[in-house]
Amino acid sequence: xxxxxxxxxxxxxxxxxxxxxxxxxxxxxxxxxxxxxxxxxxxxxxxxxxxxxxxxxxxxxxxxxxxxxxxxxxxxxxxxxxxxxxxxxxxxxxxxxxxxxxxxxxxxxxxxxxxxxxxxxxxxxxxxxxxxxxxxxxxxxx
Amino acid sequence: xxxxxxxxxxxxxxxxxxxxxxxxxxxxxxxxxxxxxxxxxxxxxxxxxxxxxxxxxxxxxxxxxxxxxxxxxxxxxxxxxxxxxxxxxxxxxxxxxxxxxxxxxxxxxxxxxxxxxxxxxxxxxxxxxxxxxxxxxxxxxx
Amino acid sequence: xxxxxxxxxxxxxxxxxxxxxxxxxxxxxxxxxxxxxxxxxxxxxxxxxxxxxxxxxxxxxxxxxxxxxxxxxxxxxxxxxxxxxxxxxxxxxxxxxxxxxxxxxxxxxxxxxxxxxxxxxxxxxxxxxxxxxxxxxxxxxx
Amino acid sequence: xxxxxxxxxxxxxxxxxxxxxxxxxxxxxxxxxxxxxxxxxxxxxxxxxxxxxxxxxxxxxxxxxxxxxxxxxxxxxxxxxxxxxxxxxxxxxxxxxxxxxxxxxxxxxxxxxxxxxxxxxxxxxxxxxxxxxxxxxxxxxx
Numbered sequence: 001x002x003x004x005x006x007x008x009x010x011x012x013x014x015x016x017x018x019x020x021x022x023x024x025x026x027x028x029x030x031x032x033x034x035x036x037x038x039x040x041x042x043x044x045x046x047x048x049x050x051x052x053x054x055x056x057x058x059x060x061x062x063x064x065x066x067x068x069x070x071x072x073x074x075x076x077x078x079x080x081x082x083x084x085x086x087x088x089x090x091x092x093x094x095x096x097x098x099x100x101x102x103x104x105x106x107x108x109x110x111x112x113x114x115x116x117x118x119x120x121x122x123x124x125x126x127x128x129x130x131x132x133x134x135x136x137x138x139x140x141x142x
Numbered sequence: 143x144x145x146x147x148x149x150x151x152x153x154x155x156x157x158x159x160x161x162x163x164x165x166x167x168x169x170x171x172x173x174x175x176x177x178x179x180x181x182x183x184x185x186x187x188x189x190x191x192x193x194x195x196x197x198x199x200x201x202x203x204x205x206x207x208x209x210x211x212x213x214x215x216x217x218x219x220x221x222x223x224x225x226x227x228x229x230x231x232x233x234x235x236x237x238x239x240x241x242x243x244x245x246x247x248x249x250x251x252x253x254x255x256x257x258x259x260x261x262x263x264x265x266x267x268x269x270x271x272x273x274x275x276x277x278x279x280x281x282x283x284x
Numbered sequence: 285x286x287x288x289x290x291x292x293x294x295x296x297x298x299x300x301x302x303x304x305x306x307x308x309x310x311x312x313x314x315x316x317x318x319x320x321x322x323x324x325x326x327x328x329x330x331x332x333x334x335x336x337x338x339x340x341x342x343x344x345x346x347x348x349x350x351x352x353x354x355x356x357x358x359x360x361x362x363x364x365x366x367x368x369x370x371x372x373x374x375x376x377x378x379x380x381x382x383x384x385x386x387x388x389x390x391x392x393x394x395x396x397x398x399x400x401x402x403x404x405x406x407x408x409x410x411x412x413x414x415x416x417x418x419x420x421x422x423x424x425x426x
Numbered sequence: 427x428x429x430x431x432x433x434x435x436x437x438x439x440x441x442x443x444x445x446x447x448x449x450x451x452x453x454x455x456x457x458x459x460x461x462x463x464x465x466x467x468x469x470x471x472x473x474x475x476x477x478x479x480x481x482x483x484x485x486x487x488x489x490x491x492x493x494x495x496x497x498x499x500x501x502x503x504x505x506x507x508x509x510x511x512x513x514x515x516x517x518x519x520x521x522x523x524x525x526x527x528x529x530x531x532x533x534x535x536x537x538x539x540x541x542x543x544x545x546x547x548x549x550x551x552x553x554x555x556x557x558x559x560x561x562x563x564x565x566x567x568x
Binding site for chain 4: 083086101123126130
Binding site: 078079081106130 | 365
């Protein structure tokens with residue numbers, strides 16, 4: 001396992017909420033990040049689908065990690081939007097985020113969230129957002 | 143407690159992920175919904191703040207409930223965006239969503255998420271999104 | 285007319301595209317901005333409604349001016365989202381943006397766009413976005 | 427020229443605002459649309475860059491055309507978000523939208539907007555949004 005992936009796995013393991021969700025960092029390289037979340041009963045809503053909040057968590061966190069792969073670990077997601085496409089029915093969620101633009105202080109990323117069912121991936125949600133570094137005075141440090 | 147609030151509390155209690163998060167529906171009326179989430183250690187990220195995924199969950203679910211107050215219980219959030227404003231440091235999150243426009247099939251809502259600290263509310267995130275009814279053929283039923 | 289409004293009107297008049305659209309700055313104060321656009325035939329799409337691009341322009345530019353009322357004139361809109369609610373049928377568009385949060389480098393605003401018909405305003409679109417100051421190294425200065 | 431492109435060019439030519447902007451439909455096929463806008467002085471803001479409103483128009487309209495390539499001509503953009511990445515400095519804007527998901531009533535698309543300078547394309551903005559068909563009762567027909 002390379003250093004960035006090892007480092008990212010440690011960062012994820014240090015987030016209690018990510019541990020609660022059961023998220024794993026399954027790929028991490030400069031400009032991209034992949035989170036995988038096994039779908040367990042506690043992640044569902046009343047109709048048996050994955051709760052939208054879990055899909056949002058996956059997109060948000062994958063975006064943040066992708067941004068951090070460029071800007072370093074001190075980053076936050078500043079904003080993002082998400083479109084839900086299909087109900088999350090399956091065995092796992094896979095969120096893949098890629099950097100589309102970066103400056104010294106900010107990265108814009110996109111993320112595709114797939115739901116895995118019978119070993120096939122179906123696109124479940126698409127997202128786009130901004131990740132900012134905290135190495136400058138920022139609204140996130142107020 | 144009125145019928146809509148009682149009904150909404152039951153709906154929330156039937157979502158395993160909402161139970162896992164510890165969300166409570168604290169206000170529910172036609173055109174608006176309020177979710178309150180006590181901040182527990184398991185909802186945090188590595189710096190001790192509430193994880194952004196929890197804030198997103200709060201906004202997303204409050205938007206959905208606000209939409210459902212107009213369209214009925216069979217609704218899903220189709221899309222939304224969120225801007226994070228301040229780190230979530232405090233004892234609880236309060237997400238208040240209001241309907242800004244509704245048609246027969248769709249509702250557009252805004253949501254303000256506050257973090258409560260020493261009995262004072264600070265605006266923590268702002269969100270805007272679309273909730274669609276499932277009473278028609280829809281991408282959410284594919 | 286106060287200084288900020290006078291200053292803003294000059295800034296708007298210096299934007300050739302705003303002159304082409306026919307936009308007027310009709311209110312400008314710390315934390316808010318209002319643009320008014322008389323609806324002329326050239327601003328329409330094929331069905332006789334105002335083109336969505338004009339509504340987007342109105343929201344985008346009102347957001348930028350609202351941000352500039354706090355951060356000063358050297359600002360750009362970094363990102364925004366918009367939900368179209370009603371077709372733009374009437375005599376004018378009025379876009380009102382307000383600041384919901386500001387730090388030293390960034391402002392988050394919301395904007396309501398109304399269409400005026402028979403002296404009545406109807407909500408036509410709602411928007412939310414981020415305005416950043418250019419007084420720091422920024423992706424907008426690359 | 428194939429039928430869809432010819433049809434799309436006629437649709438664009440019937441939008442007075444698109445004629446005012448000077449937009450051309452330069453590619454149109456099931457699932458994608460490309461708009462090209464020569465950068466003229468009247469499309470600029472006070473610093474000599476293309477006005478953000480023009481970039482938004484390009485993204486919005488390319489998204490709508492991409493959606494229409496699947497759903498038919500009676501469509502509207504319901505919502506979208508856009509991140510501005512670089513100032514629009516060059517000779518033309520090129521907006522390329524692609525469909526990422528479609529149902530019978532709704533399409534989700536992404537759009538990349540490039541600015542062309544010295545025959546090189548630079549990514550200038552990225553966008554994501556929802557296009558809805560008007561063949562059903564809709565908020566756009568109120």
